[in-house]
Amino acid sequence: MAYLQTLVNGIVLGALYACLAVGFSLVWGVLNIVNMLHGSLIVFGSYLTFFAWHSYGISPLIALPVVALFLFVLGYAAQFAVINRVISAPVLTTMTLTFGLDLILYNFMTVYYTATPRRVTLDLGVIEVGGIVMPVDRLIGMALALLLTGLLYLVLRRSRIGRAIVAVRMDSATAALMGIRVNRIYAITFGIGALMAGATGAIFAVIYPVTTNLTGTYLGKAFVVCVIGGLGSVPGALVGGIVLGVIESFSGQFFGPQHALTVGFALMLVLLVVKPTGLTGIKGYE
Amino acid sequence: MTATQRNCLIFALWVMALAATPLWASNYIVRLAITIAMYTSLTLSWNFIGGFTGYPSFSTAAFFGLGCYAGALSQRAGMPMPLAWAIATLFVGAFAAALGAIILRLRGHYFAIGSIGIVEVVRLIVSSWGSLTGGGDGLNLPLLGGGPNAVARIFLGVMLAIMVVTFIVTVIVDRSRLGFGLRCIEQNEDAADMVGINTVRYKVTAYTLSALLCGTVGAAYASWTGYIDPNDSFSIIMTIKVPVMCMLGGPGSVLGPVVGTAAFMLLEEVFWANFLDYNRAILGAVIVVLIFFLPGGLLALSYRDLVARLAGTSRGKKVPKKVPT
Numbered sequence: 001m002a003y004l005q006t007l008v009n010g011i012v013l014g015a016l017y018a019c020l021a022v023g024f025s026l027v028w029g030v031l032n033i034v035n036m037l038h039g040s041l042i043v044f045g046s047y048l049t050f051f052a053w054h055s056y057g058i059s060p061l062i063a064l065p066v067v068a069l070f071l072f073v074l075g076y077a078a079q080f081a082v083i084n085r086v087i088s089a090p091v092l093t094t095m096t097l098t099f100g101l102d103l104i105l106y107n108f109m110t111v112y113y114t115a116t117p118r119r120v121t122l123d124l125g126v127i128e129v130g131g132i133v134m135p136v137d138r139l140i141g142m143a144l145a146l147l148l149t150g151l152l153y154l155v156l157r158r159s160r161i162g163r164a165i166v167a168v169r170m171d172s173a174t175a176a177l178m179g180i181r182v183n184r185i186y187a188i189t190f191g192i193g194a195l196m197a198g199a200t201g202a203i204f205a206v207i208y209p210v211t212t213n214l215t216g217t218y219l220g221k222a223f224v225v226c227v228i229g230g231l232g233s234v235p236g237a238l239v240g241g242i243v244l245g246v247i248e249s250f251s252g253q254f255f256g257p258q259h260a261l262t263v264g265f266a267l268m269l270v271l272l273v274v275k276p277t278g279l280t281g282i283k284g285y286e
Numbered sequence: 287m288t289a290t291q292r293n294c295l296i297f298a299l300w301v302m303a304l305a306a307t308p309l310w311a312s313n314y315i316v317r318l319a320i321t322i323a324m325y326t327s328l329t330l331s332w333n334f335i336g337g338f339t340g341y342p343s344f345s346t347a348a349f350f351g352l353g354c355y356a357g358a359l360s361q362r363a364g365m366p367m368p369l370a371w372a373i374a375t376l377f378v379g380a381f382a383a384a385l386g387a388i389i390l391r392l393r394g395h396y397f398a399i400g401s402i403g404i405v406e407v408v409r410l411i412v413s414s415w416g417s418l419t420g421g422g423d424g425l426n427l428p429l430l431g432g433g434p435n436a437v438a439r440i441f442l443g444v445m446l447a448i449m450v451v452t453f454i455v456t457v458i459v460d461r462s463r464l465g466f467g468l469r470c471i472e473q474n475e476d477a478a479d480m481v482g483i484n485t486v487r488y489k490v491t492a493y494t495l496s497a498l499l500c501g502t503v504g505a506a507y508a509s510w511t512g513y514i515d516p517n518d519s520f521s522i523i524m525t526i527k528v529p530v531m532c533m534l535g536g537p538g539s540v541l542g543p544v545v546g547t548a549a550f551m552l553l554e555e556v557f558w559a560n561f562l563d564y565n566r567a568i569l570g571a572v573i574v575v576l577i578f579f580l581p582g583g584l585l586a587l588s589y590r591d592l593v594a595r596l597a598g599t600s601r602g603k604k605v606p607k608k609v610p611t
Contacts, residue, residue: 018444034395034398034399057582082574085578086578089577091397091398092398093581096526096529096530096533096573096577097569097573097574099573100571100572100577101570103566103570103573104567104574107563107566111563216522216534220403223399225395261410262414265403269389269407272403273392277540
């Protein structure tokens, strides 16, 4: 029974991780850029949600789409104005640049909001089904995370923009020949990455403490999920997220919670060497 | 005078300037000189893998931190200081060689992510292995006697010695077959492999070289400050600062890392004093400016290029764009 509880915890955690990583994965896959800003964008989303709730009493559920949209605009602008200029530069350049932007955003958040952990407390109680206990806010978070991830999948699959993104992901030169404005698609993709980060932040504000100290942790999770699941694909991120969630949950149970993070990272290093395409092995052309 | 002689001369003058600081300046400046020497060694080390070979390695903090801990633990086990530093150097070198053989099979983003992952894994292991490393409480080390002035002078000497050794290794590598091979790998790894360069061996050598003296610097740093903890030793900021310093000067050159570190530290010193709260943002801003306006580093700037740019024409030498890997 205890194992079942751990498993359920892991899956709930995994759904959150999938939502956390899917935008990062998409940006990496399509733009070939490791977006070091992702962790800070999530925390930024959390802060916006927190202050909307704290100062104006706006429910996080209503804040979520607004925050997500705001971050989309921010991401679109950042990509269009700054990152697009180095898009074909070597890894070192693009990674260092996004790291630099991350430092700026991180610094301003720390100065204006301070690193004191805060949290949206909704007190929704817990649900108990067959001996398995689960806080309601976490369950709602999971449902929202899955919903958003599913939505992104549908957008990529069904919409014109989504098909264009996938086309650029497959072959940007040919996509350009087919009349796709690649630079715009890049900006939109980066915007979607930021949007997902903002939405994740809004969900996390209810579940986790909101503090800038967590930016690195979130970014690390995104790395691990991407490497486990494979790049640029929504199902990959989902698989990677759930695998990581379950592994962390169980290793927390067996070795103690302080080692859960280490196990995740160690797994990533092993997988990087053994199977860099990720567990799903698909190259992410959905 | 050949280019190498000129580089060595400039470097020698710089070392002498740093070494002379205790004669005229306060302990604050001496401390700054020690920090500059320390970072110059780290940056020169990173240059082997990041500059010559072109691999985006972000694992400097892992090597530095391991050096701190290896040195501190040997010293606490009762070894004399220099022996502890030697052990730390060898330990970190062996660690990097073993690790390099594994992760250098990766390229591009995957290598970068892997190298950051290593910093995290090592940091987490060190902070959770409380019985050996003291965990989050850190480790205390016996301080050298003789008062702050004498200690500062000793460690200035030590750090400068490490910096000189790193520079000499850089000059040797730069002129050797190894350096040539590494530059080939930087330009096109497959082609380098094709013409008979043992790419795996070359890359592992470069990676080990990039770690070896970081270990010494770490151990010396631990002895200098007398206290280490995981967050300080494995700082993610250091892991990004070192490549940025190198890129600021000019990666892949002999003098670039030295110039870059000096320029960066100077910049930091000016801003640090005035905007304490914004030091990370300033580092970020330096990065953005560096990438957009100084793509080849300070040393790649030429007078004519600058004039052309200011005049709004693009007559200057174009920096060739690379195909992403």
